[in-house]
Amino acid sequence: MGRVGAVSLAVLFAFGCKPEFSERSSEVRSLRVLAVRTEPGEWQTVLDPDTGGAKPAAFRALVVTPEGNDTTAPLNWAFCSLPKPLTELNDVTIRCFEWEADYLVPMGTGTNVSAPVPENACRQFGPDVPEDQAYRPADPDVTGGYYQPVRILLEPGDGSLVSAVAKVRIKCGLPGATQEQIISYQRRYHPNTNPSIQGVEALLPRGSQPAVPLESDPNAPPLQVAPGQKFELRVSWPGAPLTDACGDGYCGPTESKDAADPNACAADCSPEKGSGGAERYLAFDQETRQLRELRESMRVSWYTAEGFGSFADDRTGAAENDPTTFASNRFTAPQASGDFPIWVVLRDSRGGVDWKSIRIRVAP
Known part of the structure; x- marks a missing residue:
């Protein structure tokens, strides 16, 4: 039997979230x-x-x-x-x-x-x-x-x-479901796919200047801000389709299976599989014993190095069934000059993950 590590303050639960103690999780x-x-x-x-x-x-x-x-x-x-x-x-x-x-x-x-x-x-x-x-x-x-x-x-x-x-x-x-519900679930369920961050932008308080896209490429010049400057960061993800379509990995209630290919629908169409956004999915309600169609919630966790400024919130996002495709957070830059990292982690409520690593330059 191997030794157990001292994990009481170091374990990350629920898709990588760190438990919060006296320090901020960001x-x-x-x-x-x-x-x-x-x-x-x-x-x-x-x-x-x-x-x-x-x-x-x-x-x-x-x-x-x-x-x-x-x-x-x-x-x-x-x-x-x-x-x-x-x-x-x-x-x-x-x-x-x-x-x-x-x-x-x-x-x-x-x-x-x-x-x-x-x-x-x-x-x-x-x-x-x-x-x-x-x-x-x-x-x-x-x-x-x-x-x-x-x-x-x-x-x-x-x-x-x-x-x-x-x-x-x-x-x-699907324990507790009827045979009819199991068949409907198998035909209509969307397997989870990971979300996709479309971009991260800085909304600087400079009048009508548009948002500044932030590149994750380490060779790209970082955004430059003044010491102590306050501004908004915004992360976006794709929208998700509102209706079932053949070719998306399952058959909706009005579609029939292709006899030659049990994993495809009979109609000739090919929309993209997995939107990268807040996907619709089917869930079996354990209390009502009914199938329910839901849409994922999206949560954004924000991180930066200790001493490099601070975020207004450690986490932001969009609730279940919210069609919003972005989340924002207020950031205050440090007083010290230099290049500093920021990490943005996007999670959907079914365990999917994506992230971006960016850098910001603080200079007088």
């Missing part, structure tokens, strides 16, 4: 894992025709220090297959944060890894009966989703321990 004081993006955005087992095994999912972490992005951090990744006891209050059991254990499935090291999600994910973290019947089936979240936890550990070399947990949304069954 301040980066040391090496941190701010977010993890999984492709696909919702896992279901797909067999590789060449190998016969399950196709792997891809994982990418946003690792940062007060100086900027760290793309070389030797993160240690593992799936944790141990359910959480009812006596623990955290999202995952503290035992997931061991370096080695028989319930940990190694995934690799680095900031980018790939591995197939464990086949027993829906048993251990979904509605199916767990392999160890001392645990109970998991309850879905408010979007009807279930999640396989991923444990991430790193020893920076200074005696400290960085720890994080990501969650992979997994497609499982």
Whole structure:
């Protein structure tokens, strides 16, 4: 049995969110894992025709220090297959944060890894009966989703321990639904795809000057502002279609399956799959026992290095069913001169993630 790291103040829950204590969550004081993006955005087992095994999912972490992005951090990744006891209050059991254990499935090291999600994910973290019947089936979240936890550990070399947990949304069954509802759900459900940040802009208080796009290219000249200057930052994402259309990955209630291709609709059309915005999806209401069509909420987390100015809010966004396609935040630049990093992380309510890393130059 491997040792457990000191994770009480370092664990990131719910798609990379850091718990808030005395410091603000928007301040980066040391090496941190701010977010993890999984492709696909919702896992279901797909067999590789060449190998016969399950196709792997891809994982990418946003690792940062007060100086900027760290793309070389030797993160240690593992799936944790141990359910959480009812006596623990955290999202995952503290035992997931061991370096080695028989319930940990190694995934690799680095900031980018790939591995197939464990086949027993829906048993251990979904509605199916767990392999160890001392645990109970998991309850879905408010979007009807279930999640396989991923444990991430790193020893920076200074005696400290960085720890994080990501969650992979997994497609499982629909307990409590009728056969008719299950069929309707399978035909109409939108698997989650990751959101996409269209751009980040600075709205400077200079009369009628338009918003200034901020480039994430490290070679592009950063936006220059004055010491202590206050201005607004705005992040935007695409709009999402309001109606079902053939070719978007499923068939709506008025569409029929193509007999030659069970994964396509019969009509000849090809709209884009996955909008990158607040997607519509179907959820089974556990109280009313009815299917409900919902639209994702979108949340933006803002980060900057400790001492480099401050945000008015650590998080902004758009609520469920809100058609807004942007979120803003007020930023106050520091008094010191220099180039400083800012990170913007966009999350949808079903676990999808995207981010942008930008820099701002402060000069008199």
